[in-house]
Amino acid sequence: MTFAARLRANQDTFGPVCVGADPHASILEAWGLPDSPAGLATFSEIFTEAFAGCVASIKPQVAFFERHGSKGLAVLETMIGAFREAGTLVIADAKRGDIGSTMMGYAQAWLGDGPLGSDAVTLSPYLGVGALAPALEMAGENDRGVFVLGVTSNHEGASIQGAGRPAVGQLVLDELGEWNDRIWPGQTGSIGAVIGATAGQRLADWGVSVDSLHGMILAPGVGAQGATVAQAQALAGTNLLCIPLSRAILSAGPDVARLKDSHSSW
Numbered sequence: 001m002t003f004a005a006r007l008r009a010n011q012d013t014f015g016p017v018c019v020g021a022d023p024h025a026s027i028l029e030a031w032g033l034p035d036s037p038a039g040l041a042t043f044s045e046i047f048t049e050a051f052a053g054c055v056a057s058i059k060p061q062v063a064f065f066e067r068h069g070s071k072g073l074a075v076l077e078t079m080i081g082a083f084r085e086a087g088t089l090v091i092a093d094a095k096r097g098d099i100g101s102t103m104m105g106y107a108q109a110w111l112g113d114g115p116l117g118s119d120a121v122t123l124s125p126y127l128g129v130g131a132l133a134p135a136l137e138m139a140g141e142n143d144r145g146v147f148v149l150g151v152t153s154n155h156e157g158a159s160i161q162g163a164g165r166p167a168v169g170q171l172v173l174d175e176l177g178e179w180n181d182r183i184w185p186g187q188t189g190s191i192g193a194v195i196g197a198t199a200g201q202r203l204a205d206w207g208v209s210v211d212s213l214h215g216m217i218l219a220p221g222v223g224a225q226g227a228t229v230a231q232a233q234a235l236a237g238t239n240l241l242c243i244p245l246s247r248a249i250l251s252a253g254p255d256v257a258r259l260k261d262s263h264s265s266w
């Protein structure tokens with residue numbers, strides 16, 4: 001079953017909200033945990049108890065595990081394994097992107113069967129969508145997914161993503177759509193784009209349309225960054241929409257019941 005089909009099936013049961021695992025130092029502190037690998041491990045245990053098997057997908061922000069070095073990555077490996085075992089899809093937010101030969105290494109790390117192997121990974125197209133080919137092809141071969149930065153939720157991206165006509169963001173979407181049509185003709189492709197839920201006005205101003213994507217949209221920016229679920233829904237078109245929320249849900253922790261309620265309230 002393709003990643004997109006698995007995401008759709010999970011979202012039919014649990015809804016489109018993807019819970020972000022972003023153990024910022026401030027979240028660890030708010031949860032009464034030390035900013036250390038041990039604190040991170042306890043965060044991960046609570047997060048897993050609250051959400052494994054109970055939500056469609058999670059999106060661990062790799063940066064917050066990397067900052068604890070190898071011990072942090074070990075915690076991430078355990079978390080990824082526990083969620084995948086429970087049938088909850090793991091979207092590793094690693095934002096990888098490099099020349100094709102190195103890209104193969106990233107694809108093997110995040111979309112292979114190794115300890116960090118996840119259901120999907122986020123990618124940056126700054127070296128060209130074509131440079132991402134090893135990951136895009138592996139998504140097709142291994143029934144995994146990717147989400148490539150298109151028009152991001154932060155305003156600093158505008159000077160590059162909105163440059164030119166068609167805008168750079170449109171060129172990225174169109175190229176991703178060509179890959180989807182090639183690998184999954186006539187279906188929802190497992191190559192997605194990151195389009196910030198905060199970016200609706202920018203899309204309109206730049207004349208960017210998501211129609212050519214024929215895939216999935218990951219729309220961060222709801223909650224802590226000020227966008228609403230309705231704003232995320234308004235920009236997805238016919239693409240399969242996945243809405244990640246991190247701080248807005250994690251702020252309900254560390255109580256497991258309150259974390260579950262917080263997810264349900266969205």
Ligand SMILES: O=c1ccn([C@@H]2O[C@H](COP(=O)(O)O)[C@@H](O)[C@H]2O)c(=O)[nH]1
Pocket residue numbers: 020022061093151152153154194195196220221222223224225244245246247248
């Ligand atoms: O355009 C983007 C791409 C990625 N992100 C990531 O999503 C979460 C958002 O966290 P919140 O606490 O829900 O604001 C975070 O991991 C970002 O790195 C994004 O915000 N915008």
